[in-house]
Amino acid sequence: MQNLKFDSNGLIPAIVQDSKTKEVLMMAWMNADSLQKTQETGETWFWSRSRQEFWHKGGTSGNVQKVVALRYDCDGDTLLVLVEPAGPACHTGEVSCFYRMLEK
Amino acid sequence: MQNLKFDSNGLIPAIVQDSKTKEVLMMAWMNADSLQKTQETGETWFWSRSRQEFWHKGGTSGNVQKVVALRYDCDGDTLLVLVEPAGPACHTGEVSCFYRMLEK
Numbered sequence: 001m002q003n004l005k006f007d008s009n010g011l012i013p014a015i016v017q018d019s020k021t022k023e024v025l026m027m028a029w030m031n032a033d034s035l036q037k038t039q040e041t042g043e044t045w046f047w048s049r050s051r052q053e054f055w056h057k058g059g060t061s062g063n064v065q066k067v068v069a070l071r072y073d074c075d076g077d078t079l080l081v082l083v084e085p086a087g088p089a090c091h092t093g094e095v096s097c098f099y100r101m102l103e104k
Numbered sequence: 105m106q107n108l109k110f111d112s113n114g115l116i117p118a119i120v121q122d123s124k125t126k127e128v129l130m131m132a133w134m135n136a137d138s139l140q141k142t143q144e145t146g147e148t149w150f151w152s153r154s155r156q157e158f159w160h161k162g163g164t165s166g167n168v169q170k171v172v173a174l175r176y177d178c179d180g181d182t183l184l185v186l187v188e189p190a191g192p193a194c195h196t197g198e199v200s201c202f203y204r205m206l207e208k
Binding site for chain 1: 125126128130131175201204
């Protein structure tokens, strides 16, 4: 974890990708403690910036994300979390939060 | 673009994914102007936070990224850019910047 750079708020962006379909499911933020919880439990834990609290993905919905691998980028300032999701990542029911196309 | 939320610095994270292999290549930041350049040119343009200037990916190396699709997430605060890369995304020569595994 000493290779990672957290921002001025102690956070690092975490991209979540389905390890099988390779679809990008969501992006959320982790702090050092939520990353540690993720590593210890084998499921994704984030830090909710709006609620200022830990957020166990799927803790309420049941759509937990089992961590298959944790990667980090060349700058050490972004995480890529490969997961097996138990259900849709998005609160809308879509598999991925990135279900909309940006029009020109 | 009115559906997007830029942060207090006017930036939005942009995840770059290979449209064919579905590998996540990198994550960088765009502001409204770099997003517009991306849409107008069909190649990725970012905002370099360290240099405080536009960054045309591949402008020097030749490893440009041709934009295939632009998606945004349910919160409107993250972009997913699907690209056809002309070469490695990473300055190290690796195909993806996420070439390292995080150890526990």
